[in-house]
Amino acid sequence: MVFWIVSGALALVVSIILGLTLLRGRVGDKPPAAYDLQVYRDQLKEVDRDLARGVVGPEDAERTRAEISRRVLSADAQLREGGDSGGQPSRGGRVAALLLVLVLAAGSVGLYSQLGAPGYSDLPLKSRVAQSDAARANRLAQAEIEAQMPAADLNPEATPQFLELMERLRDTVEKRPDDLRGLTLLARNEAALGDYKAAYAAQQRIIDVKSADASASDYTYLAELMVSAAGGYVSKDAEEALRSALERDPRNAPARYYLGLYLMQVDRPDAAFRTWDALLRESNPNAPWVAPIRQHIEEVAWRAGETDYSLPPLPDAPAAATGTAPGPSAEDIEAASEMSTEERDQMIRSMVQGLSERLATEGGNASEWARLIGALGVLGDTEQARDIWTEAQGIFAADQQAMEMLRQAAQSAGVAE
Template sequence: MFFWLIAIALTLIVALAVLQPFWRSGAGLAEPAAAYDLRVYRDQLAEVDRDLKRGILDAADAERLRTEIGRKILDADRALSRQLTTPRAVARHAAAPALILLALSVLAVGLYLRLGVPGLPDMGLSTRIAQSEASYASRPSQQEAEARLAEAAGVPALTPPADPQFVDLIEKLRQAVAQRPDDPQGLALLARNEARLGNLAAARSAQQHLIEVLGPNASAADHAFLAGLMTEAAGGVITPETEAVIARALQADPRDPQALYMTGLLQIQNGRPDRAFPIWRDLLEASPPDTPWAVAIRGMIRDVAWLAGQPDYVPPATEAPGPDSEQVQAASELSAEDRQQMIQGMVSQLEDRLSAEGGPAEDWARLITSLAVLGEQDRARAIHAEALTRFKDRPDDLATIEAAGRQAGIAG
């Protein structure tokens, strides 16, 4: 009910703001400017008659003034006719905006009733946490998830046709593994290549047997790969059985990247971005930008950060902030003028990237000192001021920016 009251109030406020100019134009009918002029001119005619009776004006002057004022009265009368016609036309069309607003309001309510959830109660933090716990507890088992996926698909998923030579090699690999079922190397190759062919059941079976053969020597990557196969077979759902496999991977190596990625994904699937965000943030900052999990996280981390109450989070840069060895070598072979232009180009690229994507305090400090070296003190001061504002709540980063300002000679 409270939602509807707010929605109605906001709609009325907007409607009043839109319709007010039309109402003002209609109100203008009460006193057009030409009507005021007519009253003034009539008073002037009366004043001419009074001055003539008192002897202040002679008959010739009085007649001349009457002619001039009469001409003004005719002009004002024509202007009054035009002013009365225009507002009336506006007033006749003033109903159109009201009808349009009414139609839009009805359409909005209809769309909400069709697409929204009118009866959904307000959800406080405790309610949301309780719902996430319920979602976590009610996850389907691996068997149930795979059965649902198969039922929804109706037919097995189609995979791109493989190279006949590759298929022939895999068939030979299957025969070799069948002859030596406990060979770890053969099982590892078979699991990964069956996955490449889209044979998830065969890949998972081979990977599970590999882990059984390896026993305590199974690595975190072995468990994480099995968890990935199980998740894919379940249509992307991390089931309780998959979570147990992830836990074994993290027990073998608490820093295994694939297991950490899937741990964050599990939290998101169950409505806890506040738990997923720190896991993914640390993993993204510790991973090379071209790794699969870093690419996947980078595409979602801003939304996850916003949902976790960290709207100002800026992902780490995806490219090196400074020149590489080849650029340094190239710069050494240039003339002084060309070298200066090359340095300015790299500094401009760094500035553009920080402006668009943000970056760590070290990059901002490097930009500030570089601009100062190039003699662009005003730009250095502007970047320094922006960085002080950006990192004001991070004491360590703020100290880095302040030190760069002192080094650049733009701060005390």
């Protein structure tokens, strides 16, 4: 209420000052016509000085004097008739003053009611932090937020063959609930199908089976699936998964991105800005989290009080981001042919593992998946190559060109139907 009293009083005082000026019809001690007379008299003196210096001729000077004299007579008549008001229309001044009061008083109140926040008190830093802590404490659990979500829409591009494969995969995992390879395939393909709830259930089972050996990437992917299932809401369970990921790897990029999203949702733009700004400056420009961060970070910076923030320029992408992901190429395998069998297998398996982990955490294009299938075939790991081929079919089912590339790799590995 104090705010309304103060703002109303200020608007009224300003309106009165401007209104009195309009009602007086002049500014200063003299009527407007008196100022006009003074200007015209100075102009007559200026004409005489110009004539004396030879700047103007006698005829031009005479014409100018006549025009100025006419204006002097008009201003003098207006001054005599208008008196103190100087001939200004008093009725118009009163109407203008009244309209001014209405516009300033009523208009400012109406404008604030639309653009401002009536009824809200000031929020000092201590209060904002307290509210954020309360928002964290009252964060909904995953099951609670999912209960408010509509039923998930499955991928309409899923082919009958893919759905059949999914049923077979689910049956296999049900019979072998501790099979990490089957669980990994199930989590990835349920996500590709659009059933994120089933996907994160499989991913949670992976973490349970691995127990203390569960990695930061395992927890990050669990949080990502939970956020997807909740329509972008970072639930209490998803936050716990993110914290677990960052305990294992404080520099895990996807976890830091989702942590920034969580901080925004609990009204901590200051912490969200610090998290996203550092991540943005460290990341490959083609990383999947860079585009959404660049889209929103300027607003986050403004909310955090960083008024002079500007987006850092995009650096050139390193070669690894343009489709040359780590993994054994044909040249790598050829070079390994001169090694002993044990050395060759160890080198290739190391590169295969790096590529497999990157595709599992960050995804990749069809050529990278084809490379992984081919490398597994070279190693003779046909079972895993077949699993990867099955998973790739679910991801790239709608892309005929990609499917042809993957099919050729699967045929070379001996796992194509």
